[in-house]
Amino acid sequence: MPFPKGYKPTGRPKAPHTVKAEKAREWIVKQIAKNLEPIFAAKLDLALGHYYEGTAPGTSGKMKIYKTSPDGSALRYLIDQGIGRPKESVELSGSIKTLIVDE
Numbered sequence: 001m002p003f004p005k006g007y008k009p010t011g012r013p014k015a016p017h018t019v020k021a022e023k024a025r026e027w028i029v030k031q032i033a034k035n036l037e038p039i040f041a042a043k044l045d046l047a048l049g050h051y052y053e054g055t056a057p058g059t060s061g062k063m064k065i066y067k068t069s070p071d072g073s074a075l076r077y078l079i080d081q082g083i084g085r086p087k088e089s090v091e092l093s094g095s096i097k098t099l100i101v102d103e
Helices: 016-034 036-046 072-083
Strands: 050-054 063-068
Touching: 016 036, 036 072
Parallel strands: none
Antiparallel strands: 050 063
């Protein structure tokens, strides 16, 4: 790509592995965007688990019997992506000396 007259490009050229990684990231983003609904549905299935209602031996009432148990980390991921992560607080202790100069 030619540069405008008087423009001198600066910086080191990108390494071949960096260019490959950038192209791979672009491809992954396109694939995710193209398949977003099924990916989300699969993540939601993982978060909720698969169950059926039935009776367990020795019980009289109906209950949820899980084929695959709910995945807490998948649920946490969906919540974090949907409403954001909670703010983390940090407590600091110690003293800070300041000097205020009034001119």
